[in-house]
Amino acid sequence: MLKHYLLTPGPTPVPSEALLAMAKPIIHHRTPQFKEVLKQAVESLRYMFQTKNDVFIFASSGTGAMESSVSNLLSAGDKALVIRGGKFGERFAEICQSYGVIPINIDVEWGEAVDPLQVEKILNENKDIKAVYATLCETSTAVVSDIKAIGEIVSKTDAVLVVDVISSLGSVVFKTDDWKVDVAIGGSQKGLMVPPGLAFITVSAKAMKMVESSTLPKYYFSYKAAKKSVDKDDTPWTPAVSLIIGLVEALKMIKEETLEGALLRQKRMAEATRSAAKALGLELLAPLAASDAVTAIKLPDKIDGVKLVKTMRDIYGVGIAGGQAQLKGKIIRIASMGFMTQWDTIVAISCLEIVLKQMGYDVEFGSGIKAAEEVFSK
Ligand SMILES: *Cc1c(COP(=O)(O)O)cnc(C)c1O
Numbered sequence: 001m002l003k004h005y006l007l008t009p010g011p012t013p014v015p016s017e018a019l020l021a022m023a024k025p026i027i028h029h030r031t032p033q034f035k036e037v038l039k040q041a042v043e044s045l046r047y048m049f050q051t052k053n054d055v056f057i058f059a060s061s062g063t064g065a066m067e068s069s070v071s072n073l074l075s076a077g078d079k080a081l082v083i084r085g086g087k088f089g090e091r092f093a094e095i096c097q098s099y100g101v102i103p104i105n106i107d108v109e110w111g112e113a114v115d116p117l118q119v120e121k122i123l124n125e126n127k128d129i130k131a132v133y134a135t136l137c138e139t140s141t142a143v144v145s146d147i148k149a150i151g152e153i154v155s156k157t158d159a160v161l162v163v164d165v166i167s168s169l170g171s172v173v174f175k176t177d178d179w180k181v182d183v184a185i186g187g188s189q190k191g192l193m194v195p196p197g198l199a200f201i202t203v204s205a206k207a208m209k210m211v212e213s214s215t216l217p218k219y220y221f222s223y224k225a226a227k228k229s230v231d232k233d234d235t236p237w238t239p240a241v242s243l244i245i246g247l248v249e250a251l252k253m254i255k256e257e258t259l260e261g262a263l264l265r266q267k268r269m270a271e272a273t274r275s276a277a278k279a280l281g282l283e284l285l286a287p288l289a290a291s292d293a294v295t296a297i298k299l300p301d302k303i304d305g306v307k308l309v310k311t312m313r314d315i316y317g318v319g320i321a322g323g324q325a326q327l328k329g330k331i332i333r334i335a336s337m338g339f340m341t342q343w344d345t346i347v348a349i350s351c352l353e354i355v356l357k358q359m360g361y362d363v364e365f366g367s368g369i370k371a372a373e374e375v376f377s378k
Contacts, residue, residue: 002317004317005317005318005344005348007320007334007340007347007348008335009167009190009294009321009333009335009337010139010166010167010335011189011190012189012193012335012337012338012340013339013340014193014195014246014250014339015193015249015250015253015339017250017253018193018194018246018247018249018253021246021249022242022243022246026241026242029238034239035234036233037244037248038057038233038234039233041057041248041251042233044247044252044254044255045057045186045202047255047259048169048170048192048254048259049165049169049176049184049186049200050174050175050176050177050178051176051177051184052177054202055201055202056223056226056230057235058199058221059198059238059240059243060198060221061197061199062164062166062186062187062199063091064221065185065187065201066092066164066185067095067221068218068223069133069201070095070096070099070101071099071221072216072218072221072222073130073131073183073207073210073211074096074130075216076099076101076215077101077102078101078102078130078131079101079102079103079104079126079130080096080103080104080129080130080131080132081103081105081106081123081129081132081133081159082096082103082106082132083114083119083132083133083135083145084106085107085108085109085138085143086110086135086138086324087139087324087325088139088164089108089134089135089138092164096133099216101216103133104122104126104129106118106122110285110326110327111141112289113143113145113286113288113289114134114145114146114150116150116152119153120153123159129157130158130159130160130210131159131160131161131162132150132159132160132162133162134147134161134163135164136163136165136167136168136174137165137168137171137172137293139293141285141286141296141327142285142286142290142296142333143286143289143291144168144172144290144291144292145289147161147174147181148178148179151179151180151181152180160183160206160207161180161182162182162184162185163181163183164185165184165185166186166187166190167187167191167293167337168191169186169187169190169191170192170193170259170262170263170337170338171190171262171263171292171293172191172263172291172292173263182203183201183202183207184201184202185199185200185201186199186200188200188243190337190338191262191266191293191338192247192250192254193338193339194247194250197240198240198247208223208227220237263292265341265342266293266336266337267336268376269292269336269341269342269344269345270291270294270295271292271375272342272349272371272376273295273336273349274290274295275372275374276349276371277295277368278371279368280353280356280363280368283298284298285297285298285327292336293336293337294321294334294335294337295333295334296323296327296331296333297331298331299330299331302360303360305323305328305329305332306328308322308332308355308359309322309332311355311358311359312352316355318347318348320333320348320352321334321335332352334352342372342376349368349369349372352368353368
């Protein structure tokens, strides 16, 4: 028998409170009962995003909301500054290109964070840039960027700042309004403890004004349609009723723990993971800008990362992620986001020690665990 543990940076485990709520018979969405659910969901999401702006809920994965932030704000031929330091930054540039928007890319070494001054420099040189696309936690490299500093810079220009916080929401400190972020994008299956299938987007007044002049095609993901509905506690199309009911339950749990409490719990897990990696003689991919939602650990050349991840998952039931694109086989990523506690971290590190040893890496059993326990006992 295998008992499965899920420590991937999305999807993440879903608490039984949310699972059971989603198993209830479906209710119709044009009813006072569902309006109440939607109202609660939007209120709780405002808390997660730390914003007073509107929050729209889409029935899509996070990428749908990323796409909407191009199609609703911009027009063909517009310029957008895109910070590319990994898979997800690259996705923004690809979306821009598919819509005929011209991306001006800042290419950041994978494993490093962007220098906000570089953003300032490019904005100064290109006054016609309409939007800046950034990622708070670049999940492919486990890097966090200084969005607060970037927000300060972009807010002084006519451009809007769009930030992908899909893997950060509820897991990494983020403040939409305080940090002057115009558009923030979240997803259900990372830190929010809900299955995949929902995307969230919050839009500032400055960004809503840009929607007026955007001529790119949009229909399903129209912010105008979403705004008209959300003002009436409604959605333009049939919402993902069960997922939204699950979301309300999951966010109730975060509110009970408080956002600060949840962030601290995950920070300790990430610290323990980083500390264990070092104790095992392994290097971090992002030692200087490490995310508390996920940790990327470099593997020694002789260790095949694809095989390591497969063995941990299929032989031992412990799911972690490998590297993407050029990092495939070279790193592993262990999440500390969402419905996880320190005991999940201990399981992952223990399993990692065993499989590394089996693959021929010199492991002193317990050294990673010891380092983690030292963090947890503080
Ligand atoms: C998971 C993730 C996404 C979106 O992915 P979907 O598969 O569309 O949900 C986007 N950006 C980041 C940073 C992510 O971690």
